[in-house]
Amino acid sequence: xxxxxxxxxxxxxxxxxxxxxxxxxLDGIGIEIDxxxxxxxxxxxxAGKSLLVRVLAGLVAPTGGRVTWAGRAPDRRRAPRIGxxxxxxxxxxxxxxxxxxxxxAVAAVSRAERAKRAQEALERAxxxxxxxxxxxxxxxxxxxxxxxxRALVTGPQVLVLDEPTSNLDPAATAAIERLIxxxxxxxxxxxLISHDLGQVRRLADEVVFVHHGRILERTxxxxxxxxxxxxxxxxxxxGEIVL
Amino acid sequence: xxDFAGAFAEAFRLIAAFDASLAEIVALSLQVSLSATLCxxxxxxxxxxxxxxxxFRGRSLLILLIxxxxxxxxxxxxxxxxxxxxxxxxxxxxxxxxxxxxxxIAQTVLVTPIVAALARQTLExxxxxxxxxxxxxxxxxxxAVPTLIWDxxxxxxxxxxxxxxxxxxxxxxxxxxxGNIDHVTRVMTTAIAxxxxxxxxxxxLGLGFVLLTxxxxxxxxxxxxxxxxxxxxxx
Numbered sequence: 001x002x003x004x005x006x007x008x009x010x011x012x013x014x015x016x017x018x019x020x021x022x023x024x025x026l027d028g029i030g031i032e033i034d035x036x037x038x039x040x041x042x043x044x045x046x047a048g049k050s051l052l053v054r055v056l057a058g059l060v061a062p063t064g065g066r067v068t069w070a071g072r073a074p075d076r077r078r079a080p081r082i083g084x085x086x087x088x089x090x091x092x093x094x095x096x097x098x099x100x101x102x103x104x105a106v107a108a109v110s111r112a113e114r115a116k117r118a119q120e121a122l123e124r125a126x127x128x129x130x131x132x133x134x135x136x137x138x139x140x141x142x143x144x145x146x147x148x149x150r151a152l153v154t155g156p157q158v159l160v161l162d163e164p165t166s167n168l169d170p171a172a173t174a175a176i177e178r179l180i181x182x183x184x185x186x187x188x189x190x191x192l193i194s195h196d197l198g199q200v201r202r203l204a205d206e207v208v209f210v211h212h213g214r215i216l217e218r219t220x221x222x223x224x225x226x227x228x229x230x231x232x233x234x235x236x237x238x239g240e241i242v243l
Numbered sequence: 244x245x246d247f248a249g250a251f252a253e254a255f256r257l258i259a260a261f262d263a264s265l266a267e268i269v270a271l272s273l274q275v276s277l278s279a280t281l282c283x284x285x286x287x288x289x290x291x292x293x294x295x296x297x298x299f300r301g302r303s304l305l306i307l308l309i310x311x312x313x314x315x316x317x318x319x320x321x322x323x324x325x326x327x328x329x330x331x332x333x334x335x336x337x338x339x340x341x342x343x344x345x346x347x348i349a350q351t352v353l354v355t356p357i358v359a360a361l362a363r364q365t366l367e368x369x370x371x372x373x374x375x376x377x378x379x380x381x382x383x384x385x386x387a388v389p390t391l392i393w394d395x396x397x398x399x400x401x402x403x404x405x406x407x408x409x410x411x412x413x414x415x416x417x418x419x420x421x422g423n424i425d426h427v428t429r430v431m432t433t434a435i436a437x438x439x440x441x442x443x444x445x446x447x448l449g450l451g452f453v454l455l456t457x458x459x460x461x462x463x464x465x466x467x468x469x470x471x472x473x474x475x476x477x478x
Contacts, residue, residue: 079378092373
C-alpha cells in the first residue's frame, strides 16, 4: 500500500467553474469528499456530473476554482490513489492480466510483485480464468469488471465510477455492485454516478443531486429517497423530465 | 504476338533457373529498399510519435507538410539528393554518388514522410482513445509514447510495409543518384526501364514478375497482419 504522503482525501473542489463555448457547465461548485461510504451523484443528462468527477480527479482543469487532494494540488504521482472507471472501459490492446500489470508498472511496483498482485486482482473480479485472453474480446460486463480490477490494484483511497453499469445486463450489474460493496466495506471511498434509482437504493450512503452545473442538494440516502429537499430532485424522483 | 509469348516464356525460364544476373539485381533491390525502409522507420516512427503526442506551435503546419511530402515525386528527390552528393554539393566529400548508399539515402527521403505520416495518424487515434485512461493511471507523456507504440505495433508495421512498397517500386530517384550501373547500382526498376528501352523484354518481364510478386507478398503480409490483429482484438 502507498505511504500516507500519497493520500488524496479529503478530495476538495472549491468554487469550481468550467466554461466552454460560452456555456457554464460547472457553476461555482463546492464539494468535499472524505471519510468512507458511497456517494452517488445523480441528475439529468448534461447536468455536469461526469465533468465534475473528472475535474475532481484531475483529468480536466477547471476554468475557475481549485481542486485539492489532501490539501495539495493534484499531481501525477498520486493519481493511482484515485481509481477511475469510465462509462465505456478503455482497455489496452493486451491481455486482461497485462492490463492490470500495466497499472502496477505505472505505480512503480516491482516486476516480481506485479504478476502476483495482478492475478489476485483478477481473482477478486472473477476474471482469473480470462487472465490471458485479449482484454478487448471480453464481454461488456467482463471489460467493466477488468476496468475496476485495474483501478483497484494500486490500492486507491477513492474509487470513482462514471455510470459503470449503463448498458450492462442484470448479471453483470450485480457482479459490479458486489465488487463495489466489497471495496466500500474495506474503507475505500466510492464516488458513483448513476441514473438508476434502484442502484441509489442499493449502494448509496449519501446522494448528491446535480443540475445545470450546480449541486442542489447533498442528502443521506434515506432522507433523499423519502423526500428530496430541492424541487428539481423531487421532480426527478417522480420520474418527470427535468430540464 | 509471337515475340510477346516468347518473351514471357524466356522470363519464366530466367526466374525458374534463378538466373545469376536477375538474382543479383533482385538482391541489390531488396538490400537498398529494406535498408531505406529501416532508416525511414528509425526516423519516421519517433517523429510520428512526437507529432502525435506533443502539442507545440506549428504542429498543424508540420502535419500538413509531412502529409504533403507523402506524395514527393521521386525524380525531385533524386535531383535534390544528387545535388547534395555531387562533388559541388555539401556532402560531395563522402563520394557516395552512384553507389547503393546514395540510393538508400534517396529512398529514405522518399519513404520517411510516408512512415511518419501513417505513424502519426495511427498514434494520434490511439492517443485520443487512451488519453484520459492513461492520465487517470498517472501516466505522463514520456511513458505514454512507448505504450502507444507497443499497442499500435500492428498498424505501425503496416506503415513500414507501405513505405517499403513505395521504395521497391520507385525508379526516378534511384536512377538519378545510382546511375543504373551494371553490377553496382542496377536494381529491378531501373533494369526494367533499361531492358525495355533496349528491347530485351524477357529480362524486363522477369524482373517485372519478381516486382509484382514482392508487391503481392507485401499486400498479403499487410492483410495477414490486419487479420491477426482483428482476430486477437488488438486492432
